[in-house]
Amino acid sequence: MTDDPLDPLLPELTWRQDISPEEQARLRAWLAAHPEAQADWEAEASLNEALDRLPDVPVATNFTARVLQTVERETQRQERGRASIWRRWGWRWLPKAAVAALVLGGGFRL
């Protein structure tokens, strides 16, 4: 593809699907002024058509349901883990924390 120092953004316009009518007009005008670039341009357009032919990959009908189930499972597992940590360690530290609070509270009053 020839490089046009006046319009370096033209090639990038063809890479996407959503070029505006103004951009299409700009392309047409540029190609009219540079007929030697027509073959390159047709190859770009053909490649776009080829890429657009790529089919969608089949997605299972229960895809979303399975994602939600996994999220639910993960959430429950985390909650069980937090509850387990509290059961294992919380009761040991609670009386110590109460004593510490009493000591600190008494220290401030003194």
Added chain:
Amino acid sequence: MPPPATLFPGRCVIEWRCMSADLDPDAALMLRVKQGDSSAFASLVDKYKQPVMNMVYRMLHDATEAEDLAQNVFVQVYKSAHRYEVSSKFTTWLFTIARNLCLNEIRRRSRHPAESLDLPHPEQQDQPLRQFEDKKTFSPPESLLHGELEEKIEQALAGLPENQRTAILLCRQDELSYEEIAEVLDCSLSATKSLIHRGRETLKLKLKAYLRTGAWKESS
């Protein structure tokens, strides 16, 4: 209308203001997901499962693994919802997660390639324990093939370096600007455009015969 009450009133006010402004629909849904709204999350999954699945499949070249990983993308979205910022476009964030998970899987495969192909199956002695697809000659599942042309396109894409392939696929999806594609690829804008250009030049070379004849125009 006053903002809904939560445990974090300061953050709630900011997010309520964002929701009440002209907000991107996906960002609005993600704000609801952050509040634990599972229906909003399901809406996002329904909307983007196809483009995510397309991208993941064409990065991993394995339909079964692609489905598992694509689901994991959305699980990660949910688990990371607290980190989502409204200033960031949802699709940029989504495809960044998807790409990172794919790269992790590709690296994991490269670290654990050694497994004897000849180990017999414990119950079927005449069958190997595992059967592997020949990755060098990537053959998409039959359901994807409408003919030789599509197979050639898939193979040509599969032969590209990952970053070029990802850049081209994201570019054709049109949900992302070049700047956003650069963010997903974690490189500069100019580097991103260079990747797309180099990838397209390679594809044009590999598909030259088909591009020249426009054979698919006759078959469509």
